[in-house]
Amino acid sequence: MKIFTAAQIHELDNYTIEHEPVKSIDLMERAAKALTRAIMDEWTDRTPVVVFAGPGNNGGDALAVARMLAENHYQVSVYLFNIHDKLSEDCAANKERLVYAKKVSHFTEITLNFDPPELTPETLVVDGLFGSGINKPLSGGFASLVRYINQSPAKVVSIDMPSGLMCEDNTYNVRQNIIRADLTLTLQQKKLSMMLTDCQQYLGRLRVLDIRLSPDYIRDTEVSCRIQEETDLIPCVRHRGDFVHKGTMGHALIIAGSYGMSGAAILATRACLRSGAGKVTVHTPKRNYGIMQVAVPEAVLQMDREETYFSDSVESQDYDALAIGPGLGQSENSAIALIGQIRRTQCPIVVDADGLNMLANHQAWMQQLPLGIIMTPHPKEFDRLVGVTSSSDYERLTKARQLAEHLQGYVLLKGHYSALCKPDGHIVFNSTGNSGMATAGSGDVLTGIIAGLLARGYDQATACQLGMYLHGLAGDLAVRDLGKESLIASDIINYLPKAFLRLED
Numbered sequence: 233m234k235i236f237t238a239a240q241i242h243e244l245d246n247y248t249i250e251h252e253p254v255k256s257i258d259l260m261e262r263a264a265k266a267l268t269r270a271i272m273d274e275w276t277d278r279t280p281v282v283v284f285a286g287p288g289n290n291g292g293d294a295l296a297v298a299r300m301l302a303e304n305h306y307q308v309s310v311y312l313f314n315i316h317d318k319l320s321e322d323c324a325a326n327k328e329r330l331v332y333a334k335k336v337s338h339f340t341e342i343t344l345n346f347d348p349p350e351l352t353p354e355t356l357v358v359d360g361l362f363g364s365g366i367n368k369p370l371s372g373g374f375a376s377l378v379r380y381i382n383q384s385p386a387k388v389v390s391i392d393m394p395s396g397l398m399c400e401d402n403t404y405n406v407r408q409n410i411i412r413a414d415l416t417l418t419l420q421q422k423k424l425s426m427m428l429t430d431c432q433q434y435l436g437r438l439r440v441l442d443i444r445l446s447p448d449y450i451r452d453t454e455v456s457c458r459i460q461e462e463t464d465l466i467p468c469v470r471h472r473g474d475f476v477h478k479g480t481m482g483h484a485l486i487i488a489g490s491y492g493m494s495g496a497a498i499l500a501t502r503a504c505l506r507s508g509a510g511k512v513t514v515h516t517p518k519r520n521y522g523i524m525q526v527a528v529p530e531a532v533l534q535m536d537r538e539e540t541y542f543s544d545s546v547e548s549q550d551y552d553a554l555a556i557g558p559g560l561g562q563s564e565n566s567a568i569a570l571i572g573q574i575r576r577t578q579c580p581i582v583v584d585a586d587g588l589n590m591l592a593n594h595q596a597w598m599q600q601l602p603l604g605i606i607m608t609p610h611p612k613e614f615d616r617l618v619g620v621t622s623s624s625d626y627e628r629l630t631k632a633r634q635l636a637e638h639l640q641g642y643v644l645l646k647g648h649y650s651a652l653c654k655p656d657g658h659i660v661f662n663s664t665g666n667s668g669m670a671t672a673g674s675g676d677v678l679t680g681i682i683a684g685l686l687a688r689g690y691d692q693a694t695a696c697q698l699g700m701y702l703h704g705l706a707g708d709l710a711v712r713d714l715g716k717e718s719l720i721a722s723d724i725i726n727y728l729p730k731a732f733l734r735l736e737d
């Protein structure tokens with residue numbers, strides 16, 4: 233799914249009106265029908281409904297929904313906020329239709345003072361104050377109303393967007409003046425802010441309603457952000473020929489684990505083996521020998537000369553991919569070995585965890601990273617890497633995009649929806665995964681998967697996209713059997729085969 237900017241959403245609306253063609257009031261009627269159906273799916277006609285409508289087209293949608301719910305025997309009270317005595321054309325037309333239909337039990341148009349109605353636990357609030365047309369944080373009376381709704385025990389369904397939330401950048405928004413919905417019914421496409429972790433609290437459950445906006449515009453319009461889906465990835469999946477042998481299926485090198493952190497090496501290695509690489513070699517401190525032999529007998533072990541930490545770079549010409557960082561520790565010796573390793577490695581590299589932390593501690597090295605490098609930071613690691621704490625996920629994403637462009641590499645920012653920032657400035661959001669995967673070692677598994685896919689011959693972009701998809705899908709399949717609370721990183725590895733099978737079938 234493409235993610236359009238607020239300006240593109242507006243264009244899409246107009247393009248549909250002009251080219252379908254359809255009158256804008258009829259398009260609003262179509263949207264309202266879809267919204268009403270979605271509301272009726274969840275709440276019966278015994279639910280008292282309070283509709284708050286703003287002066288723009290979001291309010292127009294809300295007034296049309298109010299009329300339709302009333303026609304379907306819901307008890308509906310409507311409050312239309314027209315404080316500047318200026319409604320959008322379609323909002324005004326829907327006000328007329330609502331008044332003419334005489335079906336709602338209560339209609340007030342607020343021009344000055346407003347006495348808020350009582351909102352009980354049984355009430356359903358339809359939030360149609362503002363949608364994609366909002367251009368600054370809510371303030372004054374609207375802010376008070378939002379806080380009143382948020383503090384009430386009522387359930388809230390937001391039309392298109394929780395009112396007050398911007399489509400993209402909410403860094404400077406006033407957080408308490410944004411509606412916290414139980415359900416958001418967004419029209420046609422998800423908006424960028426809906427993909428960001430710090431905006432999830434406003435959305436509640438999110439449903440996308442198809443209102444048949446122009447498929448031509450959607451297909452032909454260039455975007456810089458998109459959400460990847462299974463259908464995008466299936467054509468990328470490589471199938472094994474019948475006559476291959478382990479030597480042609482790729483050889484991955486994993487440099488991971490320090491004393492006390494051998495688990496990270498084990499997880500990354502097992503995930504790598506499960507991702508199709510023909511051979512996996514693990515370079516790890518001597519003291520990990522016994523545990524590694526037992527835990528991953530399929531891997532080749534290469535012991536560092538040091539007992540407890542990674543101390544020196546190794547020859548890498550025999551490998552097709554390198555993953556470095558999980559559980560590596562951050563000693564100064566390891567840091568020097570890390571940059572030495574990165575400098576001498578010719579194959580694709582993925583750097584994670586302590587590998588990233590050590591780069592963060594030596595900012596000058598950031599300029600020495602090879603083109604095409606892959607980094608897989610979680611938000612804290614990313615902030616350390618760029619040397620600033622971001623105050624919003626939008627800001628962090630913007631910086632990750634800039635870093636990917638600057639390095640001509642790949643920054644895979646892990647989160648609720650992981651985001652892959654590519655060298656050309658494009659961002660791909662992942663759509664699989666769940667909160668059960670927020671558990672120690674989950675990131676090591678992702679690193680191992682990406683290394684396995686790189687060794688197997690996928691290019692960097694595909695290895696990252698497919699890797700994050702499979703990682704999330706394995707987690708989703710695991711959760712079905714095991715639940716979120718008990719899920720551990722090893723379970724993700726155990727369900728990787730099923731995730732691969734699903735994409736291959």
Ligand SMILES: NC(=O)C1=CN([C@@H]2O[C@H](COP(=O)(O)OP(=O)(O)OC[C@H]3O[C@@H](n4cnc5c(N)ncnc54)[C@H](O)[C@@H]3O)[C@@H](O)[C@H]2O)[C@@H](O)CC1
Pocket residue numbers: 241242244245259260263286287288289290291292293320361362363364365366367368369370371374391392393419445
């Ligand atoms: N995207 C689409 O294709 C469709 C959109 N529709 C609806 O139209 C909405 C967009 O409508 P509009 O562009 O009219 O925008 P909105 O209805 O979101 O808001 C616009 C109005 O709010 C005012 N405003 C903006 N920020 C404000 C603030 N901080 N405080 C007070 N007032 C503020 C503007 O001056 C304007 O009057 C969508 O969210 C959706 O609900 C639907 O009618 C059908 C199709």
Ligand SMILES: [K+]
Pocket residue numbers: 290359360361362363390391392393394395
């Ligand atoms: K809204």
